[in-house]
Structures are given as C-alpha cells and as structure tokens.
Amino acid sequence: FVPFAERVQELINLDEVHANVLEFKDDKLTGKVLGGIVDAEQKAVVLESLQQKLGLEKTQTVAIGDGANDLKMMAQAGLG
Structure with a gap:
C-alpha cells in the first residue's frame, strides 16, 4: 500500500x-x-517498463516482495 x-x-x-x-x-x-x-502481472509489467525507460539490463534491477503475487516480478528482476 x-x-x-x-x-x-x-x-x-x-x-x-x-x-x-x-x-x-x-x-x-x-x-x-x-x-x-x-497484481502479479502488473508488477512484472511495471518492472519491465522501468527497465526499458531507464535503459537497464535485467541484471541491474532488484525487486522486493513478500508473497506469491510477487514471483512474476521477481523473475523479471536480476535479484528478487
């Protein structure tokens, strides 16, 4: 929240x-x-969008979450 x-x-x-x-x-x-x-899908979309916007490789990003609905986002990050 x-x-x-x-x-x-x-x-x-x-x-x-x-x-x-x-x-x-x-x-x-x-x-x-x-x-x-x-939700899970939106989190992954936002992270991918930020990677593109900032010109970052996947390996240059970190995603933080505490539940099953964070797994797609963490898979999109270099470190979850």
Missing part, C-alpha cells in the same frame, strides 16, 4: 515504488482499492 511503500522508499532510498492505493473516508479505511489493482 502506498503509505507503507513510500516509507520504505524513504528509509532505504529506493528509486521507485508502486503499490495499491487504499480508500480512506472520514479518516478510516473503507476496504476499497482506488484505481487499478497492482
């Missing part, structure tokens, strides 16, 4: 983070995700 991903980005100086945006209403989580859901 974006607030957590951005905090990790800040702590360890990551170039990019992509995460789901959770809906808040009256300062409470509603349980809904805003926009497209960042």
Whole structure:
C-alpha cells in the first residue's frame, strides 16, 4: 500500500515504488482499492517498463516482495 511503500522508499532510498492505493473516508479505511489493482502481472509489467525507460539490463534491477503475487516480478528482476 502506498503509505507503507513510500516509507520504505524513504528509509532505504529506493528509486521507485508502486503499490495499491487504499480508500480512506472520514479518516478510516473503507476496504476499497482506488484505481487499478497492482497484481502479479502488473508488477512484472511495471518492472519491465522501468527497465526499458531507464535503459537497464535485467541484471541491474532488484525487486522486493513478500508473497506469491510477487514471483512474476521477481523473475523479471536480476535479484528478487
């Protein structure tokens, strides 16, 4: 989720983070995700897009995840 991903980005100086945006209403989580859901396929697509945009080889990228829906993304990275 974006607030957590951005905090990790800040702590360890990551170039990019992509995460789901959770809906808040009256300062409470509603349980809904805003926009497209960042699923396994989307994670791999985003990483490949960044590799192309930045002119990086697969071996020059790192992907971090904590679940089965991160496996496609990690396979797209040089180090997962």
